[in-house]
Amino acid sequence: MTARVSPIPHAARPYQGRRAGLISRTLAAVVDLVVIVTAFWLGYAAVSVALFAVEPRDFHFPDVTLAGWIATEYAMAVVYLTLGWSTSGRTVGALVMGLRVLNRSGGPMRPVGALLRALFCVTFPLGLLWILVSAENRSLQDLVLRTSVVYDWHRRILPAAEPAATSRGPA
Amino acid sequence: MDGQVPVPASSTPRFGPASSAVDLVAGTAVIGAEVAAGMAGAVVGTVEAVGRVLGRPVAGLARTVGAPVGTRIGRAADRIADRGRAERRRAEADLVRLLDALVPEVVRAVVTRIDLTALVRQQVDVNQVAAEIDVDAIARRLDVDAVIARVDLIGITEDVLDRIDLPEIIRESAGSITTEAVHDVRMTGIGADEAVNRAIDRLLRRRGQRQTAGPAQRADGFAQPVVPDRGEDSPR
Numbered sequence: 182m183t184a185r186v187s188p189i190p191h192a193a194r195p196y197q198g199r200r201a202g203l204i205s206r207t208l209a210a211v212v213d214l215v216v217i218v219t220a221f222w223l224g225y226a227a228v229s230v231a232l233f234a235v236e237p238r239d240f241h242f243p244d245v246t247l248a249g250w251i252a253t254e255y256a257m258a259v260v261y262l263t264l265g266w267s268t269s270g271r272t273v274g275a276l277v278m279g280l281r282v283l284n285r286s287g288g289p290m291r292p293v294g295a296l297l298r299a300l301f302c303v304t305f306p307l308g309l310l311w312i313l314v315s316a317e318n319r320s321l322q323d324l325v326l327r328t329s330v331v332y333d334w335h336r337r338i339l340p341a342a343e344p345a346a347t348s349r350g351p352a
Numbered sequence: 353m354d355g356q357v358p359v360p361a362s363s364t365p366r367f368g369p370a371s372s373a374v375d376l377v378a379g380t381a382v383i384g385a386e387v388a389a390g391m392a393g394a395v396v397g398t399v400e401a402v403g404r405v406l407g408r409p410v411a412g413l414a415r416t417v418g419a420p421v422g423t424r425i426g427r428a429a430d431r432i433a434d435r436g437r438a439e440r441r442r443a444e445a446d447l448v449r450l451l452d453a454l455v456p457e458v459v460r461a462v463v464t465r466i467d468l469t470a471l472v473r474q475q476v477d478v479n480q481v482a483a484e485i486d487v488d489a490i491a492r493r494l495d496v497d498a499v500i501a502r503v504d505l506i507g508i509t510e511d512v513l514d515r516i517d518l519p520e521i522i523r524e525s526a527g528s529i530t531t532e533a534v535h536d537v538r539m540t541g542i543g544a545d546e547a548v549n550r551a552i553d554r555l556l557r558r559r560g561q562r563q564t565a566g567p568a569q570r571a572d573g574f575a576q577p578v579v580p581d582r583g584e585d586s587p588r
Contacts, residue, residue, distance in 0.1 A: 187514075187519065188519045189519065190517070190519060190520055191520070192539060193535075193538065193542070196542050198565070199564040199566055200564045200565075201541075201542075202544070202545020202546065202548055202549050203545065203548055204541055204544035204545050204548055205538075205541035205542065205544070208537075208541055277534060277537065277538075278538055279538040279541075283566065283567050284567075287566070287567035313548070313552045314552075316558065316562050317563045317564065318545075318562060318564045329567055331566035331567075332542065
């Protein structure tokens, strides 16, 4: 018998497990975008340093075309989102905003599902706006892939509920 | 207090005067019987003495006639004594039944007509009685483990921690500025989500609450809102 005390502040408890709205998810997406762009340019800087170290005399910054940049960012975003959603169910942006992406059974997405969702989200980010129309706070990607983005301030995905466990309604 | 006075179910009181009267009758019978038996014996003795004087034939005659008479008188006395004893016991039983029925009613009638609490306060020095109670002895006899076993300590602890909002206290005392900022950003996001939802719902003239309950995998007491949205259940 173990006492459980929720680490979540009182004010936030009623929202835990509920599907998040547009603002939180947009802010999370913006944070993720910043992370990906920053990662690209950090990578660019790292490559530049490496090139400089190899041939200092002939060094020049690598050329980056717009198409190449977009393609790389696209690929990075897909990989980044797939890894985040298939492991902890959250990316850096979701962590900041206290969100988590869950499959319909409440667990983290499988890699294939996460990859499909990442491709869908990066290709058509405007699908997020469907939250406004949806009465269930679901984006277009959520509807197609039957996923949910919920408020979840806990550090890790909670273990599956035991049969005798009780649930508390929102205060 | 309801005026009930407990009375032992099988009380067998001894009632001096009543039993004495009954016993007196029975005793008289017994004594009468004994006197009769003594007289019969004396008659037999006298007859025997006369017999000794008058000679064996006469004595034999007296023994033949006197002994049966004495025996019959003694038996009659025993029967009278037995009768007296039985009558006394029956009378005692009747009296006990009568008192069993009568005493509770009398006590109830008395108790309902007086303020027993006031009477006790007036007549009894409660403080003195309490002062003489050895509380330590009572405490020593108390099975504290059994008392604790009946108490839901875990539930009480959870309830107390929940009411004092321990996580918030820990955050305020040891939480970093980053943690504070993150919580503020998250709460602001939730508030903005709610505001946007309300505005859109009003714009679309949508009635009722949004069904925002997520997958019900986390019914473990932490992530609470796994219940379907229903009016007052939904967070505002």
